[in-house]
Amino acid sequence: MDTDASAAMAASHRLTHRLEEATRLLDCIPYDLIALVARLSIAGVFWRSGQTKVEGWHVTDTAFYLFETEYRLPFVSPWIGAHLAAFAEHLFPVLLVIGLASRLSALALLGMTLVIEILVYPDVWPTHGTWAACLLLIAARGSGRFSLDHLLSRRWKTRAD
Template sequence: MNEDIMLTAPSSGGLASRVQCLMRGFGLIPHDLIASVARLSIAAVFWQSGQTKVDGWHVTDNAVYLFQTEYKLPFIDPWVAAHLAAFAEHFFPLLLVIGFGSRLSALALLGMTLVIEIFVYPDAWPTHGTWAVCFLTIIAGGPGRLSLDHLISRYFGRES
């Protein structure tokens, strides 16, 4: 173990040294745990949103109506936008859960989040910022060892 990150507090330590020891301990939280929580939690958010847009295998009329009246995305037909959103909100979360193509899936959903923030709900930036942190954690650090990406990279001799 690295001596800089030891969890034992100095014997002469008071409250300050104990807090410092605790802060160093936070650095021991494994990225695999953080990435797994990020992948699963953000996948659930988008999956649940996707479920509101479909009835079985069909995009609902209500979803198309929302894209016509409330979302009003520029440059794209509401029918096409509803179908693309329903697909993306099911496909990319599924990939995140199994950890396959995780960085690209996170990037795709981050792009979708930016579109939502800029064109649909600009006042929801605290929520979208929280989502972005999950995506950026996956993009920057990878999906962790509990993923198909990791197994594939080990098979081919590369780290994820």
């Protein structure tokens, strides 16, 4: 074997070793941290959207207008749609932030995401896919240890024992 081939093979082994080390380091990221980041970031997206629909405790005329003209959801009146969206975009993010009923909240917001993607803005699938990834993670694996869900489940388990 010539020197160039040996050097290339040694470099390949070093690169493989470094990639394996990096993978091991990434494997050390705790799920609880990943879940917390997913919960907080997706909650922020929906909370901000909800804030655009309200002034104080009232749904804005702009929100009604958007539901009448741009969103045009089938089978739902613009008045009901605007109220339901404003309510959901405030309630479920708060529940995600505190980690209470996280899986249910994630599924509710995932449902909203699907409606938005399919019926309102189908061309925005990369953004909606990112939202769906966060929500699916929480729905599938739960909220992690930094949540009220975790505290409550521990309390229920000790009472059951």
